[in-house]
Amino acid sequence: MARKHSPDHQRYQPVDEAFIRSVPFALGGPQSATQEREQQPVPLTPPQPAPVSPPPVKLLPTPRLEEPEEPVEDQQEPQVSITPERLDKPLKFRLPRSERLDVMRIVSRLSDQVQTSVEWSHVGRALVVLLRHAESEIIKQARRNGPLTRPPNDQAIALAEFEQRIAQIVLRAFRDVSPLR
Secondary structure: OOOOOOOOOOOOOOOOHHHHHHOOEOOOEOOOHHHHHHHOOOOOOOOOOOOOOOOOOOOOOOOOOOOOOOOHHHOOOOOOOOOOOOOOOOOOOOOOHHHHHHHHHHHHHHHHHHOOOOOHHHHHHHHHHHHHHOHHHHHHHHHHHOOOOOOOOOOHHHHHHHHHHHHHHHHHHHHHOOOOO
């Protein structure tokens, strides 16, 4: 059923109009604000107040895939890009139906408690933020734990025990890491 909005409801605009005006056009080169105003039709209704833009998003650096030359604790923060990266690479893994239902139930309960729509993708990206934040502590905990041997995929019980040990390492790291800013 269609949702009715109140008369003062403003349409969702993810990009501020002032920002759009400040960006040069791809084909025509940069355009001055006066040229743009001349091309725009005059609105018949009074202009609506601009929507409040959300606070800027802190972008985290992309991790390197090769082994770091210096200890993780001593590394300096790399330069952070101003433009956010495009979300184009899914991170997939298989779950039994019961675990998938549990995850979706937890996400649904979270959504109910914060009183807004929350999807698995939001929670998954939040977990990525936590992993990146706790990276050095995860490495410390892994070193303390000692070497692990990954069992073959066809040994379900041994694989579950392996994943349980990884979960313990990550949980101890989350417990010991500094608070998220």
